[in-house]
Amino acid sequence: MIRVAQWLALAVFFAFAFSAAEAAAQGFPASLKGQIIANAKPIDVPTAQKNFGAVLKKQDRKNFKKDEEGKYTIHFVAFFSKPAPVDTIGVVVLDEKKEAIAVAEVPNQKGQVSLSSMIVVESTETPKKKHVLQVFYASGKKPVVLAKKELILK
Numbered sequence: 001m002i003r004v005a006q007w008l009a010l011a012v013f014f015a016f017a018f019s020a021a022e023a024a025a026q027g028f029p030a031s032l033k034g035q036i037i038a039n040a041k042p043i044d045v046p047t048a049q050k051n052f053g054a055v056l057k058k059q060d061r062k063n064f065k066k067d068e069e070g071k072y073t074i075h076f077v078a079f080f081s082k083p084a085p086v087d088t089i090g091v092v093v094l095d096e097k098k099e100a101i102a103v104a105e106v107p108n109q110k111g112q113v114s115l116s117s118m119i120v121v122e123s124t125e126t127p128k129k130k131h132v133l134q135v136f137y138a139s140g141k142k143p144v145v146l147a148k149k150e151l152i153l154k
Contacts, residue, residue: 028114029053034081036133036149040064042075045116063152072121078135078147083111086137089146093121096129108137124153 032053037043037060046055056077064072074093087110093102102121115135124131131151136143 028079032056032079034079034147036076036078036135036147038062038064038074038076038133038149038151040067040073040075042118043077043116045077062150063154065154070123072124072153073118074121074133074151075118076116076133076149078115078117080113080115080135080146082146083113084108084137084146085110089115089135089137090143091115091117091119092134092136093119093151094132094134095124096126096131098132101125101131121153128152128154 027049029052037056039059039061043056043059046052064074067073087108088105089108091102091104091106092100095101101124102119104119106115106117108115119133129152131153132148133151134143134145134148136145138144
C-alpha cells in the first residue's frame with residue numbers, strides 16, 4: 001500500500017530542495033497560519049512579501065486526479081500554527097475514516113514555521129470523498145497538528 005522507504009527518500013530530497021522556498025515563507029502573513037496550499041504541480045513560492053498570500057492562493061487546489069502512474073501526487077506548502085518544537089515532523093493523508101493512507105517523516109529544524117514538500121498517495125479506498133492532509137509532530141499519545149487541508153482524491 002504505502003512504500004514508506006521510497007516516500008521517505010523523496011520527502012528528504014524535497015525537504016532540502018525546497019529550503020529556499022521555505023526561507024521565503026518564514027515571514028508569511030498571519031492569515032495563512034495553520035493552512036496548507038496544495039497543488040498537483042510544484043508550488044511557486046514568491047520571494048517578495050508583496051501579494052505573497054494572493055500569489056499562493058491562486059495556486060491552491062482541493063481536487064486531485066490520479067497521474068499517469070495511477071497515483072496522487074500532492075505538492076504543498078504548509079504554514080504552521082506555531083513554530084515546530086521538534087527536529088522531525090510528520091506528514092499524513094487521512095481518508096474519510098480517518099485512517100492513514102500515506103505517511104512520512106520529514107527532518108525539521110526546531111522553530112521552523114513552514115514546510116514545502118510533497119507526498120504521494122498510492123491509492124485510496126474512498127475516491128471522491130473528503131481526505132485530510134496534515135502536518136504534525138508527536139507529543140505524548142496525541143499528535144499536535146501544525147497545519148491541515150481538506151482534499152478530494154478523484
